[in-house]
Amino acid sequence: MAHLYGTFSDPNAGRLQLVLKGTYEQGTARDAGFPAGDTNILVRALVGPVGGTVVGQSEPIDRYAPTVTFEVDYPGGNAVWQMSTETVAYSYGTAFAMAMRKLKLTAVLTKK
Numbered sequence: 001m002a003h004l005y006g007t008f009s010d011p012n013a014g015r016l017q018l019v020l021k022g023t024y025e026q027g028t029a030r031d032a033g034f035p036a037g038d039t040n041i042l043v044r045a046l047v048g049p050v051g052g053t054v055v056g057q058s059e060p061i062d063r064y065a066p067t068v069t070f071e072v073d074y075p076g077g078n079a080v081w082q083m084s085t086e087t088v089a090y091s092y093g094t095a096f097a098m099a100m101r102k103l104k105l106t107a108v109l110t111k112k
Contacts, residue, residue, distance in 0.1 A: 003043075004105050005084045007050065013076030014111040017069060018056070020045040020085065022100035024063035039063075042088040043100045047072060047107075050080045060088045061100065074109060083107060 008016070026039055042060035045068075049055070056072035059065075074081065083105055092098070 002103075003085045003087070004045075004103050005082065006105070007080050007082055008047075008074075008107050008109075009078050009080045010074070010109050011076060011078050012109065012111045014074055014109050015071050016047070016074040016081075017071045017108045017110065018045055018047060018058065018083065019067065019069045019104075019106045019108075020058050020061055021067045021102075021104045022061050023102045024066060024098070025101050026098035039092055039098055041090040041098055041100055043085055043103065044068075044088050045070070045083065045085050045105050047081055047083045050082045055081070 022043060040062050042062045044060040045058040046054050047056045056070055058068045058070045061068050085103055085105060
């Protein structure tokens with residue numbers, strides 16, 4: 001499973017809304033199937049200035065909740081912010097393999 005990394009920059013200040021989506025899959029053939037046992041993987045999004053501290057992070061997505069939305073204040077002035085994802089936790093249960101596939105992190109700025 002590859003994690004996402006990218007940047008956001010805009011001259012305008014405002015409220016930055018981020019949406020993280022993914023598709024849980026398990027098994028040897030990458031089929032979604034029916035998850036068995038307590039098999040799960042939790043992935044969250046992070047956002048903040050490049051080289052700085054994290055300003056916001058999402059609740060994790062998982063097999064039960066594959067989409068999450070969160071908002072942060074963006075200062076404008078073409079500040080470059082990094083957006084990324086990371087694995088928070090996972091449990092294998094009875095599945096042979098699992099992953100969050102088709103990860104997508106989008107950002108929408110609402111100007112003040």
